[in-house]
Amino acid sequence: MLNLLDEKVSPCGLVINTSKTKVMRNPFSPSVPVLLRGSPIDDVEEYIYLGSQLNMENGLSGELMRRRKAGWAAFNSIRNETSDLTYEQLAEVFHDIDTIDGAVEIANTLYTNLSFFRILRSVTTDPGRIGYDLSIWNNSKLESIDGAVLPIWLDVLIVSNPLLALDCTHILKYYSDMRRIRGNKNNCGEHHSVTKTNP
Structure with missing residues (x-):
């Protein structure tokens, strides 16, 4: 089905980016590789899509940790009371x-x-x-x-x-x-x- 989609959108100039296309499986999915243009698509447990981390368990712990790290990175320039600012x-x-x-x-x-x-x-x-x-x-x-x-x-x-x-x-x-x-x-x-x- 993915190859058919790729075939139909190619004449319009659209290309499926194989580095950004990932496969997530639930416990009932077969482990058969998904191929696009003869190359297998990566199987992942979680994936960041439109700024949010997705996973098959709908767990939020990974997303919360990712956002917490991003927040600390953004506010790392703010010094706390243990700093030596004059x-x-x-x-x-x-x-x-x-x-x-x-x-x-x-x-x-x-x-x-x-x-x-x-x-x-x-x-x-x-x-x-x-x-x-x-x-x-x-x-x-x-x-x-x-x-x-x-x-x-x-x-x-x-x-x-x-x-x-x-x-x-x-x-x-x-x-x-x-x-x-x-x-x-x-x-x-x-x-x-x-x-x-x-x-």
Whole structure:
């Protein structure tokens, strides 16, 4: 049947690419080789077609692993808190960014301040998102968050920063009633109207 299809489409200029054509079999299929122009087509257990991995068991584990690897490859340029980026490098990265669409999380760092965020003016949030808009937690040397103090209505989590002395006037004025603030050098009134996720 494949040879007949190849024969009929050839006059139109269409050619079946034998390197991209694969055979997948279910347990009930005979193991007779499939030939195209006298050459056998590869038998495979799984195949990537139109960006998705297909297999006869309809299992998703291979596809999920493939996408996870692709995601890490795409975002490999993003450095985590164990990196050795200097304040100058962070300031350069955030130099032209005045709005972040999503959430900001600063966790497990050794930074003493967040001055590299000074240009940031706004965090655009999704009302349907679960979690905090601004999370600053578990930063053992953080003394000031002046760079991350935003004059906008945010749900905030500021916890477990033992050296952090907060400006309570700003926090009580600008940040929403959804705030969790504790475990810092000084805290500014914790208020919860809805349960959010913990770090």
